[in-house]
Amino acid sequence: MTQGQIPIDEYQTGNTKHTWDHAKIKNARKTLAAYHYTKGTVQRGYANRTLAVDLSTLSITEKPVTEDMKRLFTGGRGFGLKLLWDAIQPTTRWNSPENELIVTTGPLCGITQYPGAGKSICLSISPSTNTICDCNVGGFFGPYLKFAGFDALEIQGKATEDVIVVIDGEAGAVSIETAPLEETDSHLLAEQLTHLHATEATESSRQKVSVISSGTGAEHSYWGCLNISFYDIRRKCARMKQAGRGGLGTVLRDKKVKGIVVKVEHVDGLGNHPADPEKLAAVGTKIHREIRDLDRYQCNMRAVGTGHLVEIMDAYDLLPCENYRFGTFPKASKLYSPKFYALFTKIIPDGCWHGCTLACAKTVDGYTVHTGPYKGQKVTVDGPEYETIGACSNMSLWDPQWVLEFNFYCDTYGIDTISAGTATAYYMEMYEYGILNRDRCDGLELCFGNAEAVLELLHRMARGDQGAFLQIASKGIRRVKDWILKNGWGPRELVEDCGMESKGLEYSEYVTKESLAMQGGYGLTLKGPQHDEAWLIFMDMVNNAIPTFKDKAEALHYFPMWRTWFGLNGLCKLPWNDIEPADNAQTSEPPKVPEHVQNYVDIQNAVTGWQVTKDDIILQSERCYNWQRAMNVWMGRGQRKDDWIPYRSMGPVTETEYVSRKDRYDAQLVDKLSISKQELEKLEIPKRMQILYEYRQNQYQKLADAVYHRRGWTPNGVPTPQKMKALGFTDTRMLKMLQQKIDADEKAGLNEWGGKYTGDEKPPTGVKRYWERNGH
Amino acid sequence: MKTNNTYQMHVCDQRGLCLDLCPVGALSRRKNGVVLLDAKVCVGCQACVAFCPLGAMRKAPTRIQPFKCISCGSCVRACPTKALSLEDVPLENNRQDVYHKQGV
Numbered sequence A: 001m002t003q004g005q006i007p008i009d010e011y012q013t014g015n016t017k018h019t020w021d022h023a024k025i026k027n028a029r030k031t032l033a034a035y036h037y038t039k040g041t042v043q044r045g046y047a048n049r050t051l052a053v054d055l056s057t058l059s060i061t062e063k064p065v066t067e068d069m070k071r072l073f074t075g076g077r078g079f080g081l082k083l084l085w086d087a088i089q090p091t092t093r094w095n096s097p098e099n100e101l102i103v104t105t106g107p108l109c110g111i112t113q114y115p116g117a118g119k120s121i122c123l124s125i126s127p128s129t130n131t132i133c134d135c136n137v138g139g140f141f142g143p144y145l146k147f148a149g150f151d152a153l154e155i156q157g158k159a160t161e162d163v164i165v166v167i168d169g170e171a172g173a174v175s176i177e178t179a180p181l182e183e184t185d186s187h188l189l190a191e192q193l194t195h196l197h198a199t200e201a202t203e204s205s206r207q208k209v210s211v212i213s214s215g216t217g218a219e220h221s222y223w224g225c226l227n228i229s230f231y232d233i234r235r236k237c238a239r240m241k242q243a244g245r246g247g248l249g250t251v252l253r254d255k256k257v258k259g260i261v262v263k264v265e266h267v268d269g270l271g272n273h274p275a276d277p278e279k280l281a282a283v284g285t286k287i288h289r290e291i292r293d294l295d296r297y298q299c300n301m302r303a304v305g306t307g308h309l310v311e312i313m314d315a316y317d318l319l320p321c322e323n324y325r326f327g328t329f330p331k332a333s334k335l336y337s338p339k340f341y342a343l344f345t346k347i348i349p350d351g352c353w354h355g356c357t358l359a360c361a362k363t364v365d366g367y368t369v370h371t372g373p374y375k376g377q378k379v380t381v382d383g384p385e386y387e388t389i390g391a392c393s394n395m396s397l398w399d400p401q402w403v404l405e406f407n408f409y410c411d412t413y414g415i416d417t418i419s420a421g422t423a424t425a426y427y428m429e430m431y432e433y434g435i436l437n438r439d440r441c442d443g444l445e446l447c448f449g450n451a452e453a454v455l456e457l458l459h460r461m462a463r464g465d466q467g468a469f470l471q472i473a474s475k476g477i478r479r480v481k482d483w484i485l486k487n488g489w490g491p492r493e494l495v496e497d498c499g500m501e502s503k504g505l506e507y508s509e510y511v512t513k514e515s516l517a518m519q520g521g522y523g524l525t526l527k528g529p530q531h532d533e534a535w536l537i538f539m540d541m542v543n544n545a546i547p548t549f550k551d552k553a554e555a556l557h558y559f560p561m562w563r564t565w566f567g568l569n570g571l572c573k574l575p576w577n578d579i580e581p582a583d584n585a586q587t588s589e590p591p592k593v594p595e596h597v598q599n600y601v602d603i604q605n606a607v608t609g610w611q612v613t614k615d616d617i618i619l620q621s622e623r624c625y626n627w628q629r630a631m632n633v634w635m636g637r638g639q640r641k642d643d644w645i646p647y648r649s650m651g652p653v654t655e656t657e658y659v660s661r662k663d664r665y666d667a668q669l670v671d672k673l674s675i676s677k678q679e680l681e682k683l684e685i686p687k688r689m690q691i692l693y694e695y696r697q698n699q700y701q702k703l704a705d706a707v708y709h710r711r712g713w714t715p716n717g718v719p720t721p722q723k724m725k726a727l728g729f730t731d732t733r734m735l736k737m738l739q740q741k742i743d744a745d746e747k748a749g750l751n752e753w754g755g756k757y758t759g760d761e762k763p764p765t766g767v768k769r770y771w772e773r774n775g776h
Numbered sequence B: 001m002k003t004n005n006t007y008q009m010h011v012c013d014q015r016g017l018c019l020d021l022c023p024v025g026a027l028s029r030r031k032n033g034v035v036l037l038d039a040k041v042c043v044g045c046q047a048c049v050a051f052c053p054l055g056a057m058r059k060a061p062t063r064i065q066p067f068k069c070i071s072c073g074s075c076v077r078a079c080p081t082k083a084l085s086l087e088d089v090p091l092e093n094n095r096q097d098v099y100h101k102q103g104v
Helices: A022-027 A067-073 A077-087 A141-148 A186-197 A245-254 A277-294 A301-315 A337-341 A386-394 A400-413 A417-432 A451-463 A468-473 A477-486 A492-498 A516-523 A537-542 A549-569 A594-608 A614-634 A655-660 A662-671 A677-682 A685-711 A721-726 A732-747 B047-051 B074-078 B094-102
Strands: A031-036 A049-054 A059-064 A101-104 A120-125 A132-137 A152-156 A163-168 A173-178 A209-213 A226-232 A237-243 A257-263 A363-368 A378-382 B027-029 B035-037
Touching (some): A022 A186, A059 A173, A067 A077, A067 A614, A077 A101, A077 A120, A077 A132, A077 A549, A120 A141, A120 A245, A132 A226, A132 A237, A132 A245, A141 A209, A141 A226, A141 A257, A152 A257, A163 A186, A186 A209, A186 A226, A186 A237, A186 A257, A226 A245, A237 A245, A237 A378, A245 A417, A277 A594, A301 A337, A363 A400, A378 A400, A386 A400, A386 A417, A400 A451, A417 A451, A451 A468, A477 A492, A516 A537, A516 A685, A537 A549, A549 A594, A549 A685, A594 A614, A614 A721, A655 A662, A655 A685, A662 A677, A662 A685, A721 A732
Parallel strands (some): A049 A152, A163 A257
Antiparallel strands (some): A101 A152, A163 A173, A209 A257, A226 A237, B027 B035
């Protein structure tokens, strides 16, 4: 494709064009409920009201956002948690009618001057984990929702037939309409709804529409993702970003919602009416310049997006290969970023929200689909991003064309690439061991590297195949483990230890065996094993910067709190540390990127008119983080038992893995466990593995002890009422519930530290019920 | 700005690298080669301001949308000593040079 300076009107992707009979589609719709609201203006980052849609009762209502709500929950994910707390019960599950799908914005969401400021934060009770799942996703929906008049959208209840929800910020109207003729798969539906709802048949009008959709795969699996559209005026198609984790798309389709449409009248640079636009522009321009000057020497996001990580992960033994057995692979260079750079369309502003110059949202345009129902069509593939490439290396797929095929179908079917890839990699390993086989897999030959079988699995899933394997496999690793064990097909340790899930959610794509802190970053989390809370591998494993349990606990306090903050505000994490100031390494704390933290303090103040400090913004997060953990506890999913992680994430499960890194493991037995070299040589490999297993399991429990203590929780991982009060919460229902849980834990003997301490080692404190002491 | 034995003005030379940065298509090139910013379409993201290799796209404190020289020639007409002139200057290696150096 020619590159650069192509007039927008003349830009061509070569994609297959679709035409639909708009009048017929519209005429087939029935309006089930309609609501008119007074349009308002956003003031200093807040629309000051939220929108609630109930699909069962067909009611549409507004709720005010109080100053108290802003003070305690800030916005975004915080607002989502507060709304959920008011709406659900501890017994609510993903498919209960009262479960909500919530889309929130945050006070900084929708600013254009700072990169990465258009994120929507989506929350619901996840089918995978039976507790709250939050996803931070790009696309235009969040900013438009706010500019249409609402800081958050709650969807409760279930429709009886397929519907769409339309929020028309131009007319000041919200409606629930039946959608019998609309497409379901996202690459078609997003385009269709964009064209149907754009005020005029122009590119700039289409750019003022954003759609949330999922797909047929979401209907038949627990891996449903939400696709959030952002119309691209050059490519002339509705591109999409995915709220991938935890099955939020499954919830959307369970509610029988095909799509949620939002439309705005007007977009300008000051839609948030910030208190200090000059400051905002100055800080934004500063970081845009940093990106201009440094990105190509740092992450090269503008050229290849997050895919630049593949070669780094491969070099550091962190790229998941063959279900995380290995961290590097001889064929991995086939998926290095230059391979995708050759395929990406270049020299286009690729931000998923206006003004994001980090521009990581790359696409392959005019890609010819070669399997399944859309075979032969030319389409735009959004991505692949690192996680999707990692999901493919995990399944041992080493051809970029198959990565694109997998990426395209996961997106359009509304399936999370991470869960689908990680789970399929597990099924493949079980297949290799004969625990699963062709008969048990409904005829699918799921050996590592069989790309056709992977795509066939997706197609069957999207068709709603009733095969026994398909029915279980589409619900993820946890259910398959139980199914294998129930049938007695494999030994418990192997089946449990190989499957990379925690809390019921599949791991994202990093090998964590050699970084204890990162094991905590995956396990000691709120929603499950996702890298968005803390990414400490380099700090811990490569630079050895956090050697003690106390250091690791401090990192597992600060970084999850800090990263939570992006979700409170409607921001993306990438412009924080995927671009760094030139002198960052000379600062006192390079991993925190102090100058950028100050930028964020400045832009929050510039938008809201507050006068917060670096410490205040951590406090904002700490409130939200603890509230979410407390809600998990309330739902029976937020204690030490729930922070269990599989041994594959801690160390070598199989002899092959041990032998592949024998020098490393042997050296650790000598250095860390004081086994002499002579003794070691007498030990068979399984015995060495056993010693390492016990050591590493205990290390993880000791880490949990240190982290719980640092976070101000009980030894069983429960936030204490004292902690919640110190954070400013006075909700008596919450405080009482936590006290009851702690008392029940006390009776059950669970308020004890989990690690075994020998010699000079000590647990974080020897004081019983330490949180009841004054001053803690 | 003095360079060797002549002076260079710190203004837009209409090379148009900003065209490929604008997320909303507010920047376009006219038939006469001049790059224009449509302030009604602009969303004030400052990407063009920060990325311009000449610093020719600027932001005034009074509004969020930036502004630039459109080679209208009024400075030429206004200069009392006739020190300014409007000339066609060919740009070499525009694309390779800057796209490569700035990432794509």
